[in-house]
Amino acid sequence: MEISGWLIFILLVQVIHGIGTWKLYVKGGRKAWEAFIPVYNGIVLMQIINRPKWWILLLFIPVINLFLFPIIWIETLRTFGKKSTVDMVLGVVTLGFYIAYVNYTKETTYHANRDLTAPNKTMDTLGSLSFAIVVATLVHTYFIQPYTIPTSSLEKSLLVGDFLFVSKFHYGARTPMTPIAAPMVHDTLPVVKVKSYTAKPSLPYFRFPALQKIERNDIVVFNWPADTLFHMYKAADKRYDKPIDKKTNYVKRCTAIPGDNFEIRDGIIFINGKESILPERAKPQYFYLIKSKDASIDNLKEFYQISEGYPLFEIKNEIWDKPELKNELISQYAFEEISRDTLTTAITGQIDQEIYNKLGLMISPNYFYGNLTFEKFEKLKSDSRISFVKRQISKEAEDGIFTDILDGKPSSKNSWNKDNMGPIYIPEAGKTVALNKENLPLYKKVIGEYEGNDLKVNGDEIRINGQIATSFTFKQDYYWMMGDNRHNSLDSRYWGFVPADHIVGKPIFIWMSIDGINDGLKNWSIRWDRLFTTVSGDGQPKSYFQYFLIALAAYFAFDYFRKKKKKKKEENNV
16 A cells, blocks of 8 residues: 555544544544644544653554553543443444444443543553553564574574574564554464454555664675575475565675676675675584594594584485486486596485485595584584595586575576676766676566565566666665675575565574473473573673672562562651
């Protein structure tokens, strides 16, 4: 719905409100016309029902207003003597239209000085619960949102099982685009696993002023532009076109900002031609081929705490050297030869149990792939039990790399892969790029999907909104997001730019961290050194949990002595 549509809708609601309540306004000592004036009628109504005028501001906040409207309907009915359970239920289930019925058909008495306390314990509980939900929703939507790290894409910078507090106001809080939605959940209602919102009506995108801009290497939470999930952790059975604010939440490191020229060479990021320098606390990882002399692979993985790795397989040379079979295995299963001796060849690839058995494969006792930080790589290199450690660098074109489509074959136009791609210009609001057939794939989704233009291509001719286009000016900023776990991260290398309107917020600190969170409750263990650890900043992460405990103990001590002093003072006054 466009802004003009919303204005017409709001005006219509005001007219309906006036028609349905003007007699009650008169009973409350006001003029009939006051029921029809937008905003002003709300202020007057708050005076009539003896409630704070600032409640009107909450009525304009999406999602929160869903809880406040029923409260105002009930308070209005109670003010005019309709305070039975039936009256209140009818007021809510009819979406307030029961008030109009009372306005025209019932005798009412205005209770200007009525008791504002709840008539019974149930109503008191419901009132307290509603207020708590309103406050929690306000904080969750516009200030701080809890978030859990679900995958290893940022290992070892952020770990699976880290619970974060994400600031909405650092980059500017975004108002909800889905005003009719359940509070404090994302796209799915828990337990029942159904959609938590209605896509229509929708509100236009709006973001409050930011405290700071997104900078290179900031860790950012955003809505995944290429969302294909029904809900988090469940793959979609079809394409789901979700509203922006209900797309799956992702967290990655912003490796390039608007206006940057981005490039990856052999896994190293270059920005505007210069190598990008990560902050000290960032822990990028790559897969390394590791060959052991005689030590157990499992023992090495445990000793160096290698959390991700997979074995290599040995195949008899007489089988591997058959040309037809070899070509089939390489093309269909991405098999790759690593090394060989007189009898066997060490290979890796997409190996399932059927292929494993069919080819008579054996797990190589000496080789394995491990995900290592640079520090662990240096340690392994000097370990006498290790023959060699070599970082894996992709050289061949990879299927599904931006802008290629995952269709079983890599792009024929370039040889980009997860370790080598670019240069790519990151779009900046207000900047113009020349358009041609060669660079159009980079910005096709930006022009059509993200900025809502009608894009058509006929041969060498590019048309935007029916007009021949040789250039395009971007309406908003875009970012390039990547995981620190460079060989195990679904990020911008596969789905491209992240629009500014998809930005959710900035992780500020870890309030809880649980190792083994996906392995069942009995396997959980708290990582005490990560509690109350800041996410951003220079230097190594530092836990402030001890300071929190000291502050908490000080508060309880202060509260205890304050109450004791107050009690003693009251006893002396008796």
